[in-house]
Amino acid sequence: MQGGNTLEELPLGKSTERAALAAAQAALGRIILGKDEQIELALSCLLARGHLLIEDLPGLGKTVLAHALAVVLGLSYRRIQFTSDLLPADIVGVSIFRKESGEFEFQPGPVFSQLVLADEVNRATPKAQSALLEAMEERQVTVDGTTRALPNPFFVVATQNPADQIGTFPLPESQLDRFLMRLELGYPNEENERELITGKDRRAMLEEVVAETSPEILLALQEAASQVHMSDALVDYIQALVRQTRESPDIDIGLSPRGAQALAAAAKAHAFIRKHSGVFPDDVQAVFATVAGHRLKAAGGAHYRSASELCQHVIDSVDIP
Amino acid sequence: MSRIKRHGTDGSLLSSLPWTLASLALALLPHVIYLPVWISAAFLACGLWRYMIEKRRAALPSTWIRAALALACFLGVLFEYQTISGVGPGSALLAIMASLKLLETRKRRDQFVLLFIAIFLVMSALLREQYLWSLPYLVVAMIFIMTAWLRMSAAASESIRRSFATGGRLLLYAAPIAIVMWVFFPRISSPFWAVPIDTSSGVSGLSSTMSPGDISSLSLSNEVAFRVRFDSQIPAARDLYWRGLVLHQFNGRSWKGSEPSMGRRAAQQIEVRGEPVRYRITMEATRQHWVYALDIPYQWDLHKTRMSAQQVLARDFPIDQRIAYQVESYTDYRAGADMNDFVRDRYLALPDSSNRRTAELARQMRRDAGSDGAFINALLALFHDEDFYYTLQPPPLGRNPVDNFLFDTRRGFCEHYASAFTVMMRSAGIPARIVLGYQGGELNPLGNYMIVRQSDAHAWAEVWFAGRGWVRVDPTAAVAPERIELGIAESMFDGIGLEWGLSAPSKFLHQMQLRWDAMNAQWNDWVLGYGPEKQNAFMGLLGMDNPSWRKMLLTLITLVIGLILLISGILALRYRPPPPDRATILYRRFVAKTGHQLSIGESPAAFAMRASTGSRLSADTILDITNSYQEARYGGVDALALQRLETQVAAIP
Numbered sequence: 002m003q004g005g006n007t008l009e010e011l012p013l014g015k016s017t018e019r020a021a022l023a024a025a026q027a028a029l030g031r032i033i034l035g036k037d038e039q040i041e042l043a044l045s046c047l048l049a050r051g052h053l054l055i056e057d058l059p060g061l062g063k064t065v066l067a068h069a070l071a072v073v074l075g076l077s078y079r080r081i082q083f084t085s086d087l088l089p090a091d092i093v094g095v096s097i098f099r100k101e102s103g104e105f106e107f108q109p110g111p112v113f114s115q116l117v118l119a120d121e122v123n124r125a126t127p128k129a130q131s132a133l134l135e136a137m138e139e140r141q142v143t144v145d146g147t148t149r150a151l152p153n154p155f156f157v158v159a160t161q162n163p164a165d166q167i168g169t170f171p172l173p174e175s176q177l178d179r180f181l182m183r184l185e186l187g188y189p190n191e192e193n194e195r196e197l198i199t200g201k202d203r204r205a206m207l208e209e210v211v212a213e214t215s216p217e218i219l220l221a222l223q224e225a226a227s228q229v230h231m232s233d234a235l236v237d238y239i240q241a242l243v244r245q246t247r248e249s250p251d252i253d254i255g256l257s258p259r260g261a262q263a264l265a266a267a268a269k270a271h272a273f274i275r276k277h278s279g280v281f282p283d284d285v286q287a288v289f290a291t292v293a294g295h296r297l298k299a300a301g302g303a304h305y306r307s308a309s310e311l312c313q314h315v316i317d318s319v320d321i322p
Numbered sequence: 323m324s325r326i327k328r329h330g331t332d333g334s335l336l337s338s339l340p341w342t343l344a345s346l347a348l349a350l351l352p353h354v355i356y357l358p359v360w361i362s363a364a365f366l367a368c369g370l371w372r373y374m375i376e377k378r379r380a381a382l383p384s385t386w387i388r389a390a391l392a393l394a395c396f397l398g399v400l401f402e403y404q405t406i407s408g409v410g411p412g413s414a415l416l417a418i419m420a421s422l423k424l425l426e427t428r429k430r431r432d433q434f435v436l437l438f439i440a441i442f443l444v445m446s447a448l449l450r451e452q453y454l455w456s457l458p459y460l461v462v463a464m465i466f467i468m469t470a471w472l473r474m475s476a477a478a479s480e481s482i483r484r485s486f487a488t489g490g491r492l493l494l495y496a497a498p499i500a501i502v503m504w505v506f507f508p509r510i511s512s513p514f515w516a517v518p519i520d521t522s523s524g525v526s527g528l529s530s531t532m533s534p535g536d537i538s539s540l541s542l543s544n545e546v547a548f549r550v551r552f553d554s555q556i557p558a559a560r561d562l563y564w565r566g567l568v569l570h571q572f573n574g575r576s577w578k579g580s581e582p583s584m585g586r587r588a589a590q591q592i593e594v595r596g597e598p599v600r601y602r603i604t605m606e607a608t609r610q611h612w613v614y615a616l617d618i619p620y621q622w623d624l625h626k627t628r629m630s631a632q633q634v635l636a637r638d639f640p641i642d643q644r645i646a647y648q649v650e651s652y653t654d655y656r657a658g659a660d661m662n663d664f665v666r667d668r669y670l671a672l673p674d675s676s677n678r679r680t681a682e683l684a685r686q687m688r689r690d691a692g693s694d695g696a697f698i699n700a701l702l703a704l705f706h707d708e709d710f711y712y713t714l715q716p717p718p719l720g721r722n723p724v725d726n727f728l729f730d731t732r733r734g735f736c737e738h739y740a741s742a743f744t745v746m747m748r749s750a751g752i753p754a755r756i757v758l759g760y761q762g763g764e765l766n767p768l769g770n771y772m773i774v775r776q777s778d779a780h781a782w783a784e785v786w787f788a789g790r791g792w793v794r795v796d797p798t799a800a801v802a803p804e805r806i807e808l809g810i811a812e813s814m815f816d817g818i819g820l821e822w823g824l825s826a827p828s829k830f831l832h833q834m835q836l837r838w839d840a841m842n843a844q845w846n847d848w849v850l851g852y853g854p855e856k857q858n859a860f861m862g863l864l865g866m867d868n869p870s871w872r873k874m875l876l877t878l879i880t881l882v883i884g885l886i887l888l889i890s891g892i893l894a895l896r897y898r899p900p901p902p903d904r905a906t907i908l909y910r911r912f913v914a915k916t917g918h919q920l921s922i923g924e925s926p927a928a929f930a931m932r933a934s935t936g937s938r939l940s941a942d943t944i945l946d947i948t949n950s951y952q953e954a955r956y957g958g959v960d961a962l963a964l965q966r967l968e969t970q971v972a973a974i975p
Contacts, residue, residue, distance in 0.1 A: 230958025234903075278957035283925035317923040 035193035051181020075212030076115035089132035341470035508871035543776035566759035574676030594652035669753035684749035712802035769840030
């Protein structure tokens with residue numbers, strides 16, 4: 002369905018970079034079985050320079066996805082396990098006094114990595130959470146009065162377990178807004194689950210995987226993705242969707258202008274991965290639930306089982322111009 | 323760690339700020355000639371300053387600087403005008419506040435306030451003057467302000483022409499409502515909302531005293547004093563004496579009148595003969611009480627206007643605005659036939675110590691003449707035969723101006739002759755006085771009315787005879803008959819004017835002037851002159867006789883609401899959603915041919931997936947057309963996609 006264009010016709014992205022992206026996508030697909038759509042969305046999020054929140058039950062491969070992204074894309078990777086006694090310094094790092102030199106030396110924390118996995122982000126206290134969220138927003142951290150830039154690209158994958166309620170600090174809406182997308186992985190299908198059971202251990206597979214891209218290629222891809230053409234008709238469509246979230250009686254809090262920007266950026270990245278010559282309506286629809294789902298607040302009386310169902314309802318009530 | 327920079331501007335107003343500034347400048351334009359120069363300069367400086375701030379993303383001046391500037395400007399206005407009420411200081415304050423508001427304009431909201439001030443400035447210009455050109459100015463200024471308003475929120479791609487068109491259209495929607503409000507808003511003869519008129523700017527015209535040189539200085543003014551539309555035959559030029567005020571107190575140099583409210587019985591002392599002259603005068607504001615009318619007015623319809631004991635029409639309050647009134651006059655009349663000794667003495671009074679040679683000459687001439695009538699004729703003959711000259715630029719006169727004029731200089735304008743004549747009469751024991759007014763006027767053939775200008779200002783004398791009353795004698799007629807027969811304009815062009823280097827303006831220019839004046843007269847009649855009487859007459863035409871103001875207001879409100887509903891109804895009916903583009907039309911044609919329906923929110927890709935099963939079209943065709951459509955509608959590269967789509971859809975059987 003997404004065919005029809007040959008690589009030569011595409012305006013953006015050199016073919017070597019394109020090929021690296023396709024190889025990375027394929028490699029991820031071999032590790033995380035049957036989740037091509039989620040992989041595509043996670044890559045879109047990365048190409049749109051956004052951060053990713055994966056929300057699902059334990060054991061569905063959240064951590065593996067984050068780690069695999071880092072390995073395949075050739076990014077430096079650190080994992081922070083969020084617990085209730087996690088301190089901001091555990092994230093950003095500390096200055097240690099060195100006796101030999103008689104000076105303070107900064108010991109960078111795990112946040113100084115190109116891909117940071119914040120595991121079970123809702124288990125930590127708001128203080129620790131905000132240290133991370135600040136780093137995500139500013140792409141720099143300030144320790145002891147010195148501002149230090151974080152690496153570029155800088156990509157945070159946070160996971161949280163929606164079933165856990167006791168002893169957690171759910172992220173407030175304003176902080177959820179920092180994540181470009183919220184992704185759910187879901188259970189694999191029977192066939193894929195069988196292969197997971199019988200096949201190799203996924204962590205062991207990660208040891209063997211080689212990097213398909215480099216940070217430089219990723220930056221170039223990000224730049225190219227932001228240049229994807231967006232027609233007036235499509236801007237109209239995005240605006241119509243946003244308007245619907247604000248006007249629908251089922252929704253209390255609609256999309257903010259920042260939400261609309263996020264939608265446009267994610268749709269561009271998605272169109273880039275799909276090699277579309279411009280952003281198509283199905284690009285917007287594909288990213289809509291993950292971009293808008295965590296930004297909308299359903300009205301009290303509305304009965305939707307999930308945010309994605311609510312988002313689908315919005316899509317189904319707006320004409321495509 | 324670097325401190326965050328103090329609120330700099332973000333440059334977001336850069337594109338709309340010039341529009342706001344231009345709107346303000348346009349709104350200030352009619353005020354500039356009245357405002358002190360420093361206020362206009364302050365506006366320009368603030369505008370430039372604000373623009374540079376925006377351009378350089380600099381910070382706005384601090385609160386303290388702004389407060390100090392505001393205080394200084396307020397005191398400046400107070401010092402300039404000594405008050406803050408009235409149109410002059412009011413508009414000065416408004417202008418200065420607009421300038422200072424610029425310095426705290428941070429957001430779009432502040433720009434709205436600025437544009438409101440601009441509208442207010444435009445409106446306040448109407449408090450000063452409402453000329454014919456005020457209307458085009460209003461329209462242009464309002465369209466411009468509306469456009470500036472639209473430019474604030476316009477997309478970068480919207481053309482300026484489009485903004486102007488939208489602004490004009492918005493104004494057009496409002497026009498019927500404005501007209502209805504103007505027609506139906508109840509008019510009251512002396513409006514209680516009248517604003518204090520700006521008295522700082524002078525109005526030229528006759529004043530209640532006359533010294534040598536007063537009228538000759540007026541004679542160069544081309545300003546209109548009043549316009550007259552005759553209902554009956556226009557009297558001959560020599561009868562066109564427009565009576566203003568009477569001066570009777572002489573101090574040796576200047577003449578003075580008395581307050582106008584001296585007597586109320588004067589009208590009864592007038593006997594008239596012959597046919598009346600009926601006409602309507604539209605008089606410009608004079609800030610005086612005098613009401614001009616053809617000698618001698620008999621009936622008039624102007625409210626609160628009475629005839630004083632000296633047969634002078636005066637209103638109870640100064641004429642601050644242009645007024646129109648209907649008068650009936652008789653050129654053949656007899657007035658003030660009775661006079662008691664007390665009054666008689668007043669009209670004979672002369673200061674003892676001045677102009678002795680004149681008094682001597684008068685007594686001698688009176689003795690030689692034998693009768694009062696013969697004496698007057700002898701004096702007029704003296705003016706005519708001796709080398710007396712009628713001139714616009716008489717030489718200055720000394721301590722005894724009448725002596726000086728009669729015996730030495732012998733050059734003078736109408737006030738010299740009237741003054742000398744009256745002094746001579748009084749010296750010889752004949753009661754006499756001076757009348758100030760206008761003589762003649764220019765007939766505008768384009769509007770069929772007469773224009774009387776300040777240059778037509780004139781002074782003549784009246785002498786009293788027992789049994790006959792006051793008789794008009796114009797000594798100027800003896801010196802320069804052409805002044806009276808032809809009017810000041812002709813006599814200046816043809817005679818004395820040339821001598822002083824005044825050349826007649828070209829015929830064409832004069833024609834243009836007359837045309838412009840005719841338009842102005844119409845404007846004054848129909849727009850500015852739309853007062854209680856005209857409104858009442860108009861309401862009568864609509865079937866409402868003498869409606870109360872309550873009824874009028876109710877009609878007004880009903881009409882305005884009705885108009886708003888009507889206009890919005892028309893707009894709603896006329897609204898057409900923008901036509902779909904070519905690619906969409908073709909795509910819909912294709913969708914119809916697949917036999918499936920496109921559901922709401924279904925993307926072309928999703929539709930293709932669904933339609934490829936169970937359609938009479940092949941899956942490849944559906945895929946190709948969908949691709950072409952997406953390329954044409956949403957893609958940014960393929961210029962040929964639309965053409966391809968066109969052929970593909972046409973190829974569907």
